[in-house]
Amino acid sequence: MVLGGMGVLAVTITSCGSEPDRRCVDRITREVLPSYECDDDRRGGTGSYYYGGSKYDGRVSGGSFDKAAVERGGFGCSGSGGG
Numbered sequence: 001m002v003l004g005g006m007g008v009l010a011v012t013i014t015s016c017g018s019e020p021d022r023r024c025v026d027r028i029t030r031e032v033l034p035s036y037e038c039d040d041d042r043r044g045g046t047g048s049y050y051y052g053g054s055k056y057d058g059r060v061s062g063g064s065f066d067k068a069a070v071e072r073g074g075f076g077c078s079g080s081g082g083g
Contacts, residue, residue, distance in 0.1 A: 019071075020051040020052040020063070020067065020070045020071060021051065021052055021053070021063075022049050022050070022051055022067075023049070023050050023055065023060060024037050024038035024039075024047040024048075024049060024050075025047055025048060025049070025050035025060050025065075026046055026047055027046075027047075027048050027065065029059070030050070030059045030060050030061065031058055031059055032055060032058055032059065032060060033046070033047040048065050049065070049067070050063055050064070050065055051063050051064055051065070051066070051067045051069075051070045051071075052064065052070035053070075
């Protein structure tokens with residue numbers, strides 16, 4: 001039982017201070033793109049950074065293009081991002 005409790009504690013601690021996943025994604029199709037599509041504005045990149053969510057079959061869902069919308073804490077974290 002103690003070992004299981006330690007696992008929950010570890011998840012709680014890491015979820016409070018961790019950043020959401022960030023991927024380069026096409027805003028319309030939500031297809032995952034190479035990072036240079038988001039990093040290099042001079043080349044007319046079509047991607048934007050997408051935070052959180054999950055990736056399946058080359059597309060993302062469940063997150064947001066707004067980083068602040070997905071920054072949330074785990075158990076015991078404040079609603080201000082857990083910082």
